Every structure is written in C-alpha cells, then in structure tokens.
Amino acid sequence: MRDILAPLILAALCLPQPATAEIGKDRATELEHMVIQDCGSCHGLTMRGGLGSPLTPAALDGADPDALASIILDGVPDTAMPPWRPLLTEEEALWIAIYLLNREQD
Amino acid sequence: MKRFLAAAALALLPGFGFSETPCCATGDLGLIIERATGSLLVVDRSDRAAIGRVEGLGDLSHASMTYSPDERFAYVFGRDGGLTKVDMLTHEIVARTIQAGNSIGGAISDDGKLVAVSNYTPGGVKVFDADTLALVADIPAPGKTIGLADLPGRRFIWAVWDSGEAYLGDFSGAEPVITNLGHIGKNPFDAVVTDDAHTYLIGLFGEKGVTAIDLWDDTPKPTRFLNDYGKDKEDMPVYKMPHLQGWAFTEGQFVLPAVGQYDLLWVNRETLEQVATTPVHGQPVFIIAQPASPYVWVNFATPRNGVVQVVDSRTHQVVKTLEPGKAVLHMEFAPRGAEVWVSVRDENKIVIYDTRTFEKKAEIAAQAPSGIFFTARAHQPGL
Numbered sequence: 396m397r398d399i400l401a402p403l404i405l406a407a408l409c410l411p412q413p414a415t416a417e418i419g420k421d422r423a424t425e426l427e428h429m430v431i432q433d434c435g436s437c438h439g440l441t442m443r444g445g446l447g448s449p450l451t452p453a454a455l456d457g458a459d460p461d462a463l464a465s466i467i468l469d470g471v472p473d474t475a476m477p478p479w480r481p482l483l484t485e486e487e488a489l490w491i492a493i494y495l496l497n498r499e500q501d
Numbered sequence: 502m503k504r505f506l507a508a509a510a511l512a513l514l515p516g517f518g519f520s521e522t523p524c525c526a527t528g529d530l531g532l533i534i535e536r537a538t539g540s541l542l543v544v545d546r547s548d549r550a551a552i553g554r555v556e557g558l559g560d561l562s563h564a565s566m567t568y569s570p571d572e573r574f575a576y577v578f579g580r581d582g583g584l585t586k587v588d589m590l591t592h593e594i595v596a597r598t599i600q601a602g603n604s605i606g607g608a609i610s611d612d613g614k615l616v617a618v619s620n621y622t623p624g625g626v627k628v629f630d631a632d633t634l635a636l637v638a639d640i641p642a643p644g645k646t647i648g649l650a651d652l653p654g655r656r657f658i659w660a661v662w663d664s665g666e667a668y669l670g671d672f673s674g675a676e677p678v679i680t681n682l683g684h685i686g687k688n689p690f691d692a693v694v695t696d697d698a699h700t701y702l703i704g705l706f707g708e709k710g711v712t713a714i715d716l717w718d719d720t721p722k723p724t725r726f727l728n729d730y731g732k733d734k735e736d737m738p739v740y741k742m743p744h745l746q747g748w749a750f751t752e753g754q755f756v757l758p759a760v761g762q763y764d765l766l767w768v769n770r771e772t773l774e775q776v777a778t779t780p781v782h783g784q785p786v787f788i789i790a791q792p793a794s795p796y797v798w799v800n801f802a803t804p805r806n807g808v809v810q811v812v813d814s815r816t817h818q819v820v821k822t823l824e825p826g827k828a829v830l831h832m833e834f835a836p837r838g839a840e841v842w843v844s845v846r847d848e849n850k851i852v853i854y855d856t857r858t859f860e861k862k863a864e865i866a867a868q869a870p871s872g873i874f875f876t877a878r879a880h881q882p883g884l
Contacts, residue, residue, distance in 0.1 A: 431537070432828070432846065432869075433803045436741050439580050440536060440562040444603055445621060446645070446662070446690075446742065470738065475688070475706060477738035482804055 418490050430491055437475065442498065446475055450495050463492035527572040527589040531833070531875040533844065533851060534577075535868040536561045541577065542867050543592050546835060546842075546875060549853055549863040553592040559583040559599075565606045565872055568879035569631065570613035575874070576631070578607040584618055586634060589876065596634040600627050608651040611882065615672055617657045619649035626659055628672060638677045640670060648692025648703060648745065650883050652716060658682075658701055660689040667692075667703065667714060667723065685712040685723045690760075691745040694883040700770075702755065704745050711757060713773060726773035727757070727766060736761030741802035743786050751790050751814040756797055758785035765799065767817055777817040782808045787831060791856055792838035796820070800829045800843075809843060811859075821859055825852045833873035844870035 418426070431440055437447035448454065455463065467488040470478035479488065530552075533542040539561050543553035558564075560581035567576050574595070577585045582601035585594055601620040608617050615637060617628045624645050628638040644663025652658055655673040660666065667682040667689075687707025694701050694716070701714040701721075710728040714721045743758040750756075754776060755768045765785060767777040783805030790797050795814045800806065806828050811821040827847035834841050840862060843852045851865040851873065878884040 428847075433740065435562050436803075439603070440560050441581070443560070443581070445563060445580060445605070473707075475690075475739070475742065477740055479738075481738065482740075 418486060422487070423490065426487055426491055427494065430494060434491075442495065452496055452498055455496055458496070460489060460492040460496060463495065464488040467491055525590050527876050529876070530572075530589050531842075531873060532566060532575055532577075532587070532589075533867050533870050533874075534561050534564045534566075534872040536564065536846075536871045537869040539579075540868065541575075541587065542865075542870070543589070544851075544865065546840075549865065551865050551867070555587050555592050555594060557594065558585050558597075561871070563605060566874050567607060567609045567616070567884065568874075568876050569609070570879055572876040572879045574631075575876075576607060576609060576616045578604055578618055580604065582620065584616070584629065584634060598629070598634050600629070600636070601625075605645070605647060606649055608649050608657055608883075610651055610655045610657070610672065611653050612655060615655065617649055617651075617670075619646040619659055621645040624661065624663070626657065626670065628657075628670075628677070638670075638672065640668075640677065640679055642668070647689060648701075650692070650694040650701070652694065653698055653882065658692075658694065658714075658716075660685060660692050660703055662688055662690065665689060665707070667701070667712075669721070682714060682721055683723050685714075686710060686725065690742045693745040695750050695755075696881070696883065698882050702745065702757075704743065704757070704760065706739075706742070706760060711768075724773065727768065727775060730766055730775065730778075731759055731762040731764065734762060737763070737784065739784055739802065740804070741784065741786055741806075743784070743802075751797060752795060754814060756788050756812075756814065758788055760784075765797075765812060765817075767814070779812055779817045779819065781810055781812070781819065782822065789832055789834065790814075791841065792834055792836060794838055794856070796856075798832050798841060800832060803828070806830075823854065823859065825854075826850065830871040831873050833875055836875065836877040842873050844873055846870060 438450045439445045442450040468480045470476045529546040531544045539558045541555040542551050545552050559579045562580045564579050575587045582599050582604045584598050584600050586596040588595050603621040606619050615628050616631045625641040642661045644661045646659050649659040657670045667685045669680045671678040685703050686705040689703045690706040692703040703712040710725050712723045753770050757766045759766050765779040769776050783801030785799050788799050797812050799810045809823045810819050813820050825843045826845035830846050831844045841854050846869050851867050853863045
C-alpha cells in the first residue's frame with residue numbers, strides 16, 4: 396500500500412510524478428478536479444455524501460481498490476450511480492479508487 | 502463598489518439608522534455561490550459588478566438560497582447542513598446554524614416568517630424562525646427529502662426520494678399539520694411548484710414518468726404522466742441530476758428534462774399529454790424560461806456542459822447555441838428578461854448575455870461559481 400500511496404501524495408502536491416505508471420500529471424490533476432466537482436455533485440464536495448453515499452476513507456473503510464474501480468466503471472444498477480466507463484479508462488478508475496481511499500480528510 | 506464602501510462605512514457608525522440615509526437598496530443585488538471556497542459573491546446587477554464577498558459558509562456544493570420579503574436577507578442552504586442568514590447590505594453572516602448532517606435545499610414561507618430546510622441525513626424537514634433561526638418544528642421523514650417548496654398560507658410541500666411519497670405541511674396554526682399526499686413514484690429526484698401554485702410537478706428517477714399534484718384540489722392527489730417517454734431509445738447514463746426549480750412553463754406547456762435522454766419534453770398543461778420533443782445537446786439540467794419571451798434556456802450535465810441552448814416554445818426548435826465556457830452550471834435572468842447571467846465553473850467567471858442579441862455584455866470573475874440568485878426571487882412563489 397505504501398508504494399501506491401507515495402506517488403499519490405506526490406501527485407497531490409503537483410510534483411511532476413505520475414500517480415501510477417499509466418497516468419500523467421496533467422490527467423491526474425483533471426481526475427482530481429473531476430472527483431471533487433462531478434462526483435461531488437452527488438457525493439458532496441468533501442465526499443461526505445449527498446444523493447450518493449459518503450466516499451470518505453473512513454466510509455470506504457479499506458475497500459478493495461479494484462472493486463471500487465469496477466463500481467466506478469459500471470455504476471450500481473437501479474441506483475443513481477452512473478457507469479463512468481464512457482469517460483474513464485480502467486487505469487483512471489483505479490487511480491480514482493486509490494485517490495478516494497487515501498484522501499486527506501479536511 | 503462605491504455603494505459597498507458606503508454601506509460598510511455606515512455599518513461602522515453606531516445608531517446611524519438606514520431609514521434616515523436611504524443609501525442602499527437591495528432590489529438589483531444578487532448572490533453567487535462559489536462552491537469550492539464556501540463563499541458568496543455579492544453582485545450588483547445594474548452595474549454588472551461584484552461588490553463584495555461573504556466567506557465561511559462551509560460545503561456549498563448543491564447549495565441554494567431564498568430571500569426575505571424585504572430583500573434584505575438571504576438564507577443559504579449548504580450541503581453540510583448549514584443554514585446561514587446573510588445581510589445583503591453589510592455582506593455579513595448574521596446567523597448560522599448547522600441543523601443537520603447533510604441537506605439539499607430550502608424554502609421561505611409566503612409571509613417570510615418561517616424558513617424550512619430539506620435534509621438528507623437525517624431525512625426530514627426542519628422549520629426555523631426566519632428572524633433568529635431558532636428551531637420551530639422538526640418533521641422526520643422515511644428518507645432523503647427533496648423538492649421542498651412554499652405554498653400560500655404558511656405551507657410547505659416536499660417529497661421523499663426513498664419512499665416515493667409527497668407531504669404537505671401546514672404551519673399556519675399552533676401545531677404543524679402534516680398530510681401524506683400518497684405514493685408519487687419511485688425515487689423522486691426533484692420537484693417544483695408552478696408559478697401559479699396550481700401544480701406540484703415531481704420528476705422521477707427510479708421509473709419513467711412525471712407526477713403532478715393539483716394543489717387547488719381540496720384533496721390533492723398524485724397523477725402520473727409521460728409514463729413511456731423515450732421508450733424506443735436506450736437510456737444514457739445521467740452524470741448529473743436535472744434540477745427542477747427552473748422548469749419552464751410557457752405557451753400553455755410544461756417543458757421537462759427527459760432523464761437519460763438528450764431531449765426536452767413538452768407537455769400540454771391542461772391535458773398532461775406530450776405535445777413535442779426537442780433533441781438537444783446533452784442531458785438537460787436546468788430549463789429556464791426567459792421572462793417576457795417565448796424562449797427557454799437549457800444547460801447540460803457533464804461532460805457536455807460547455808454549451809447553453811435557447812429553444813422557442815412555439816416551434817420547439819433550438820434557435821441558438823452558445824458556448825460560454827467549460828462547465829456551465831446555472832443561469833439566472835434579470836427579472837424582466839433583458840439579460841441572462843451564466844456561471845462558468847471551470848473558467849471562474851460569470852458571463853452576461855443580452856437575451857435579444859446574444860451579445861456578451863460583460864464578464865465577472867468568480868471562484869468556481871455555481872448558483873446565481875437575484876434578490877427579485879423574494880417575490881416569486883416557489884423560489
């Protein structure tokens with residue numbers, strides 16, 4: 396976990412390291428913006444929940460990043476959680492899952 | 502700016518009554534929600550200028566507000582359950598309470614005495630004294646409450662996402678009287694009262710259709726319509742829930758957003774029959790009627806949210822497509838319709854258009870702006 400965390404923190408500080416091998420710094424900044432703004436419209440800007448469930452690290456409680464990534468890609472049928480596959484690659488969804496699990500709480 | 506300074510200076514002088522020095526009126530002011538920074542930008546509509554900023558309002562994603570009848574105070578409903586009363590003249594927070602864990606919107610009673618807030622967690626409606634923000638009533642609900650609106654006679658109406666029921670609350674007597682109006686359909690996502698307070702229209706997410714409740718009826722009950730719109734097409738993902746506050750009512754029609762379709766649906770107000778469909782640029786979010794005109798303006802859900810379209814309610818045709826910039830979140834008209842203010846979140850600006858020429862009149866810098874609220878809303882039922 397530590398190995399994944401470190402680059403993520405660096406990316407958050409906008410240092411020129413990619414969050415994972417596949418995702419460049421610019422895209423990571425875009426993804427972070429997307430999580431806060433677009434996911435935030437249902438989950439709250441601080442991820443404490445709204446129409447969508449809370450997505451704070453505490454609420455996600457160490458969930459498997461791959462499982463979260465697949466929820467993000469395919470949505471939750473019969474709920475308001477839409478599939479993001481048309482807009483995100485699998486690597487990007489995994490990046491978001493890891494980002495959500497390790498966000499600093501404000 | 503001059504007026505803002507003058508107001509601030511006056512506020513510093515003890516005992517210097519505003520009644521003796523009518524320097525400041527609020528009728529052409531407004532507030533813009535700066536959602537990421539939890540602040541409000543105070544704007545002067547006539548000067549097309551920002552004249553101040555109010556900070557410290559918490560999580561303002563999905564925030565909305567309503568105004569006191571004298572247009573002096575704004576009541577701001579924040580996502581984090583914060584209810585904040587803001588003075589439009591001094592640009593100060595005069596009262597603030599964190600009244601729930603998570604809230605979605607609110608309304609003010611027709612007499613301006615009560616402010617009601619619609620909450621997600623715990624679900625329900627809380628009612629406050631508009632003066633002091635002291636709690637007056639706490640009405641629990643079996644889930645997330647949505648679509649809270651005021652009705653004449655100190656009443657409010659709302660719906661519950663989880664249970665699919667609507668409720669009418671009468672707060673005119675000593676004790677509130679709450680009436681369950683019955684089942685309205687699966688997962689109502691938002692609702693709105695028509696400008697004449699005749700119909701409560703409820704949009705459904707969990708199934709196709711819209712529900713109407715005739716509020717002029719002695720025993721209001723739900724009626725379903727538009728049950729099979731877009732049935733020959735596959736639904737697309739909805740990346741942002743449509744908002745119904747601006748549902749437009751023009752030319753004897755309601756115009757409604759199709760959920761999961763890039764369409765506007767036009768419905769005859771009397772018969773509730775669909776009369777037309779307008780294909781548009783994306784998933785409609787706000788559809789707002791331009792006052793004193795046959796036109797409605799539409800914005801769209803992410804990722805197709807860089808565009809605004811103008812549609813003629815007589816022909817149901819798109820007559821203009823504008824590109825104000827990245828992430829258009831809201832539009833607010835000058836009360837007589839001459840201008841529209843458009844918030845462009847990702848470009849940190851408000852763009853002002855002339856509604857007749859579509860000419861850009863001005864831009865105002867704002868931090869990640871979302872909702873725009875002019876004080877003229879104080880006099881519109883349902884807002």
